Amino acid sequence: MTNDEKRIAGKLYDPEDPVCRRKAKRAHLLCQKYNETTDGETQTRQELLDQLLGSHGENVFCQGPLYVDYGSETMVGDNFYANFNLTILDTCPVRIGNNEFLGPNITLATPLHGLLPRDRNPHLIGDKIGTLEYGKPITIGDNCWLGAGVIVNPGVTIGAGSVIGSGSVVTRDIPAGVLAVGNPCRVVRKLTEADQLQKQDELW
Structure with a gap:
């Protein structure tokens, strides 16, 4: 395996290897360019994301600033929203599903x-x-919401439809369809039909 292949496979690798440094510098430059754009420069932002990310679906929006280590190992699905200051250190693959909401x-x-x-x-x-x-x-997984200030640690899988509370540090896998909070993040309860907004009378 090459050094770069070892990086992607989760093996010990040299981050100062010329191939790795070239890929990282390219990603950092694209992030810098992205962060200099405004909300109205949708075409420019789209073109930069096309170059930066390994793959992405339709309707992807990153408020910026955005910081990505390699970019090529980040795969994003459809209908992705990220608020200010998203940082992705993608030494290994980062797979993000459809309909995601990141604070x-x-x-x-x-x-x-x-x-x-x-x-x-x-x-x-x-x-x-x-x-x-x-x-x-x-x-x-698909349909997740990560609140403000969440940190997801290496090796973690977050199941589809789960909500991670603000400030949580996710050190272990989170199952699908739960509310999880804290440092370290822990499951509080299952999410149910009773959580529908239309059933929250005090909000209407």
Whole structure:
């Protein structure tokens, strides 16, 4: 496997490898260009997302600023909305389904580092000084809502139709169709038909 293939597969890889650096720099430049646009520049934003993301569906809107590490490993479905300051560190694949609603200041982070200082700090690897890291993919099922300030950690899957409360740090998989909150994030209850807005009399 090449170093870049190891990165995508969740194996130890060298982030300073020329191929990885070139891909990351390209993504960072596209993010910078995106973040200089306004809401009204829809065509320009669309073209930048076409270049930045690995794939995306119809009706994708990112308020910006948007920060993506590689971009090529991020796959987004139809009807995606992200508020201010979405950060996606896609060392490994990040798969985001259809009909997603992401609040401001959300981080989806796939990278992982050694727990011991000697593994994190620069050290001799083969014939050069460097570091190795790895990652685990993130998957978000269809029809999810992530509240403001949510952090999703490496390797997490969030089941379809679930709601993650503001400020939650998601360290483990979340099942489908639940409300989950906290740090670390935990399931509070199942979501039911009683949660329909039309049944909330006080809102009408």
